[in-house]
Amino acid sequence: MGRVPALQDGDYVIAESRAIACYLCNKYEKATKDKLYPTEPQARGTVDQLLYASENISDLIVGYLDIGGVAFGSSVTCEAKIGDVHKALGLVNTFLGSKKFVAADYVTIADFFCASPIITAEELVGFKDYSNCQAVKDWLERIKSLPYFDRTHKEGLSSIAKKYKDKLAINKAAAGK
Known part of the structure; x- marks a missing residue:
């Protein structure tokens, strides 16, 4: 497919992180009331809506960080x-309303994509x-307190942050900032 990320599951290949998350939940999630990817149509519709909206959140923040420009050019934030x-x-504040998480009072995959x-x-x-x-801020603390948060974020994010900060410092020095 020429896209990253991609997942191969046997002969099946799927790309795009949100689609991969939905696929994995559909295939492996056990039947529980508070599902990462609910099956009840309205609950799932809310999660789907927020998965799409999380693209906007990501675009807004990545535009500020200018990750590609910093990493591969001479940009600064x-x-x-x-x-x-x-x-x-x-936007996230609006999604949260009075709920503990963006789509419900339990964590869903929409939280991961909005928080990331x-x-x-x-x-x-x-x-x-x-x-x-x-x-x-309170919601992010709830996300960070999930038992699997450090295992799924800490090492990779620390590595990316170090590379970004190192290159950002070089770019700032070159720009006299």
């Missing part, structure tokens, strides 16, 4: 786009401005 990060946080770009910004540039979004 695009401070002019910090408002986009706050817009992304506002925000947590990436925290790690890469030390983003911590939740002054207008306390609910988002």
Whole structure:
């Protein structure tokens, strides 16, 4: 398929992270009331909607971080786009409403995709401005307290953050910033 990430399961190949997550939940998730990817149509519809919306959150935050420009060019973070990060946080804040997680009062795969770009910004540039979004900060703490969070995030994100920070420092020095 020429895409990353991709998953091969026997003869079946699927690409795109959100599609992979849905596929894995459909194939392996046990029947429980609070599912990562609910089967009840309205609950699933909400999760699906948020999976699509999480693309916007990611685009807003990645635009600020300019990961490709930093890693492969001479860019630094695009401070002019910090408002986009706050817009992304506002979207998540709206999704949360009075719930504990974005789609329900239990964690779903939508939480992972909405949280990932925000947590990436925290790690890469030390983003911590939740002054207008306390609910988002509290939600992120719930995500980070999940028993599998460190195992699934810590090593990979730390490695990416180190490479990004090292290259960002080089780019800033070259730009005289």
